[in-house]
Amino acid sequence: MSVGESMPYKSKDKQRVFNKEFMPHIDAMYNFAYRLTLDEDDAKDLVQETYLKAFRFINSFEEGTNAKAWLFRILKNSFINNYRKVSKQPNKVDYQEVESYYNSESVDEKITTDLRVETVQHMIGDEITNALNSLDIDFRTVIILCDLEGFTYEEMAKILDIPIGTVRSRLHRARNLLKEKLVNYATSMGYKDKRK
Amino acid sequence: MEVEKKQQCSELLQLVIDGQATQQQRHELDEHLPKCECCRNEFELSLSIKEGLKSRLKKPNLPSELATSIQSKVLELA
Ligand SMILES: [Zn+2]
Numbered sequence: 001m002s003v004g005e006s007m008p009y010k011s012k013d014k015q016r017v018f019n020k021e022f023m024p025h026i027d028a029m030y031n032f033a034y035r036l037t038l039d040e041d042d043a044k045d046l047v048q049e050t051y052l053k054a055f056r057f058i059n060s061f062e063e064g065t066n067a068k069a070w071l072f073r074i075l076k077n078s079f080i081n082n083y084r085k086v087s088k089q090p091n092k093v094d095y096q097e098v099e100s101y102y103n104s105e106s107v108d109e110k111i112t113t114d115l116r117v118e119t120v121q122h123m124i125g126d127e128i129t130n131a132l133n134s135l136d137i138d139f140r141t142v143i144i145l146c147d148l149e150g151f152t153y154e155e156m157a158k159i160l161d162i163p164i165g166t167v168r169s170r171l172h173r174a175r176n177l178l179k180e181k182l183v184n185y186a187t188s189m190g191y192k193d194k195r196k
Numbered sequence: 197m198e199v200e201k202k203q204q205c206s207e208l209l210q211l212v213i214d215g216q217a218t219q220q221q222r223h224e225l226d227e228h229l230p231k232c233e234c235c236r237n238e239f240e241l242s243l244s245i246k247e248g249l250k251s252r253l254k255k256p257n258l259p260s261e262l263a264t265s266i267q268s269k270v271l272e273l274a
Contacts, residue, residue, distance in 0.1 A: 034256040120244045125252040147249045
């Protein structure tokens with residue numbers, strides 16, 4: 001992810017690097033775009049725009065470094081520029097409230113006792129998908145990057161332009177929020193707690 | 197469990213679940229889990245959610261023409 005260190009590629013190398021390093025990630029890129037936009041056409045446009053940008057800025061990509069993380073970072077930034085402005089975003093105060101609330105011990109424990117492993121194991125894809133999709137975009141993003149794509153905290157920090165400590169605390173909050181959504185789903189779907 | 201200790205445990209759980217704990221941290225958790233039901237529950241629950249996300253989340257189908265469309269646009273740029 002270093003910028004401007006390497007020599008510019010020759011024209012034929014650009015094509016080669018693009019096809020060899022970037023194209024194999026198109027599936028993961030489309031998944032990521034779809035989970036951000038929640039719309040197939042928007043996801044398509046976002047992926048295409050990202051790849052064209054990647055080609056235009058290919059000289060700032062160093063061959064052999066982490067192409068997937070590099071592409072994900074471009075996609076995430078394009079998403080913010082194109083789509084985020086129109087959606088309602090929580091302000092700083094909201095975030096702080098969420099932070100202090102979800103860092104408290106009682107909440108962690110309550111969620112854990114209200115949601116059973118067996119319940120989660122019986123949930124179908126739709127329920128998990130809906131719970132994830134209902135999270136605020138910042139929280140959804142860290143779960144996608146970590147749990148679905150398997151990026152390390154360090155890679156996530158680079159993709160999201162935030163410190164590793166923030167990655168970890170945001171991930172923790174995101175997971176608590178997800179658990180809370182799953183509790184609500186479980187309750188509304190009438191999952192039985194076998195202990196009661 | 198006091199709040200501070202609980203928070204340390206949560207951080208440790210997360211590192212282990214995400215495969216980013218050091219050997220010593222994994223060992224620390226292995227020692228702790230048999231002694232603490234609360235952390236054991238949280239650990240198992242978090243693992244099952246991570247597993248559910250990985251294996252049961254609905255995947256969108258990549259539009260078949262997307263890759264070729266990108267490659268032909270890139271050829272125009274080149
Ligand atoms: Zn414990």
